[in-house]
Amino acid sequence: MSLLISGVRLADGTVTDVAVHEGLIVPVSDLPADAERVDGDGLLALPGLVDLHTHLREPGREDAETVASGTRAAARGGFTAVFAMPNLTPATDTGEAVAYLNELAARDAHCEVVPIGAVTKGRDGTELAELGMMAAQGVTVFSDDGACIHDSLIMRRALTYLKPFGGVVAQHAQDPRLAGPSACCHESEISGRLGLPGWPTVAESTIIARDVQLAEFTGGRYHACHISTAESVEVIRWAKKRGIDVTAEVTPHHLLLDTPHVEGYDTTFKVNPPLRTSEHIEALREALADGTIDVVGTDHAPHARQDKDHPFDVASPGMLGLEQALGVVIDVMVNTGRMDWATLVERMSAAPARIGRLPHQGRQIAVGEPANLVLVDPTRRATVDRAASASRSRNNPYHGIDLPDPVELTLWRGAVTYRR
Amino acid sequence: MSAGSDSRVIWDSDDISRALNRIALHILESNKGSDGLLLLGIRTRGVPLAHRLGAAIEAAEGAAVPVGELDITMYRDDLRRQPTRAVGPTRIPVSVDGRTVVLVDDVLFSGRTIAAAMEALKDLGRPTAIRLAALIDRGHRELPIQADFVGKDLPTGPAQHVRVLLSEIDGEDQVSVRTEKEA
């Protein structure tokens, strides 16, 4: 298809016409005469967003999400690529499992889907999975997400073994002794009052502190998933100052939602790591602005209703994120003046593509580049309605909140994947 | 007193005393003395009346009779139609088994209070007999219940309210009838 977006502003402030033809951004003069015209006045054109941290639930829990529904939600949120976490049934821990996911994606996806491989077999933290055979199928990011690689030796081996493949270990940092399976509430006055098992901040930061030293020691690449605490930010800051090859991620919900949300035991707000208090939220925002945190990753975690309708400590942890991620980041970072649009593009598109080694994503909007882009109305707002989601699940923590609702049009490889 | 009603005093303190003395004598006569008697005042105003009756019987007979108090809230048949009611104490000084229990109330009206009181008594044991003493019987019974000892029969209309004041609770003794006037 062919498209001309006229008079649209780019992240750097320049106003231009963007012409799309046969999957690429082309000179306006190359467009056929019958190209569709879109008035870009007042809109922003940004590179398509890239999510390093998505749970698609297929195969295994298609009642909660499928590749089709999850990537449709991604397209609505302005994403043109998502990395799919391996905590599926079966887990993505072999080359064959990766190949199967690639097939599913080729058939059903509304954006690029890149499987993440498990670091250990069955994600149980004891034996390395077939990392090389997964790398051969295109895997660049490895993670046991949902489970922490808590054994120091396994972490050392993974970092070392992946070096020839250029793979990165994406860690779910949670010391299983300091924050066990029942831990479900930020350890604080609130957990003490509600009687909920506490999830202390140090259970995250001590693992990251160990890991960054192992990354330095081995020369491997390390990525800290969904960091949620001021202490973790300090550790990452220290590691980067030393020149260690580490990156860090924050979720939209940890940038916006605080611990008091759990006071009514509403399991929609149960997430792992848990929602933290305002001083941690402030530290995360500051770190995202100054680049200590490299990327926003959604940790989009759909759950069927029956997995949430349990007591708080046993309900499944996780919340949706793909559709509201951009709105949250615009509200807490751009509208507050903490970040400009170019930095937002770096955190939500360029950096995640770079960490995940995705050559066709996260690139600037220029002639000759792949046409992965999102058209944004930065002033439009709406009250979030969980029923209106493209996801199969309804565990949307932003339900009823007024947020930016910016995405007008998403283009992936030159094709429209979402249009308001 | 609101403009829509008028109130007529029927009895003062002396009238009430005379009525209670008369009831006391009737009870003694019917029971052939005070042996085996147990006076139970139904809360709220039956309680001071029971104590006064007890004193009158003791004065006449020279022997004390046990006096207790009965709260029938839990036994009301309209319990569920009202907002939750406070429950008052029930004090039974001796076992009711084998006693002649005299229930004491201020005004006998529909009979439902007495029915509830008999229900309550049943849960407390098995009296030999249950008698009923009421200061005023104003009629309009809804159940087959009659008093054994009555201070005064006071025929009333449905728009009338009989009010008994007792010094222990209200600071003065008085029986009055208030009539709602038509608008």
Next chain:
Amino acid sequence: MRHLLSAADLTHDDITSLLNVAEEMHEVQRRPIKKIPALRGRTIVNIFFEDSTRTRSSFEIAGKWMSADTINVSAKGSSVSKGESLRDTMMTLDAMGVDCFVIRHNSSGAVAQAAGWVNAHVVNAGDGQHEHPTQALLDAYTMRQHFRDAKVADTFRGKRIAIVGDLLHSRVVRSNVLLQRTLGGLVTLVAPPTLMPTGVEHWGVATTHDFDSVLADADVVMMLRVQRERMSGGFFPTAREYAHEYGLTAQRLAHLKPSAAILHPGPMNRGVEISSEAADAASSRVLNQVSAGVAVRMSVLYHLLGGEGAA
């Protein structure tokens, strides 16, 4: 009152009314025929997701003595493992036309969640490590009786109440602190630092790690059960050391005021948190607590189900 979920929901007047009616219920308890018709035709379901013979029997007797139809549903073993969600379990039972649920659950907050899914009244019979409001009420009832017996003022205002033991995992302590916040008792929490709840400094109570320092002034000493599995959790080294530091030993008993009451929600670990000398002392009110439990629960059920607002 629609539900009893938290001691924090009760006003001073509510508590006074609950305790006063409980006294009348206690009188019923002493009768030869323990039966009153107040809840005739009402159906109460005791649903216990966690075993508790004591609390369950206490609620069951309370309902039966008031002529309610009481049914026990043992739901032990999480419904998660049976594949049924808590919401489905509750909505299914509610659809049968139950008037009141008495719920015990091993998860904090589960009873409040359940209350949101049903039309019936709900009484929290203990949720996880969160609250146990009827226990706090029966503790208050027992204390008030004790103050009367000891011929001291039967008000809570200014009374010194020491609560000692595994506070971190205790729902009893949370409900007692909330109830005494309304009643005016001066609570001191005593525990090793490892068993103090996070954020206890916001609870408006005194805390100490030195049990001996509170003995002389205490009007009430409430000993909480310490479970032996806490040792493997590393909360304290041995039962012997725990008893030495935090147990109500015979030596500590001797330092209490003669008028001080000893309470324990049970079951007791004799020799660990409480010595036999203390458990069996004249000032021990442990059995009074059990007997008060039925009266207080009758009063709670009466307040929820006895009147029109309840229907």
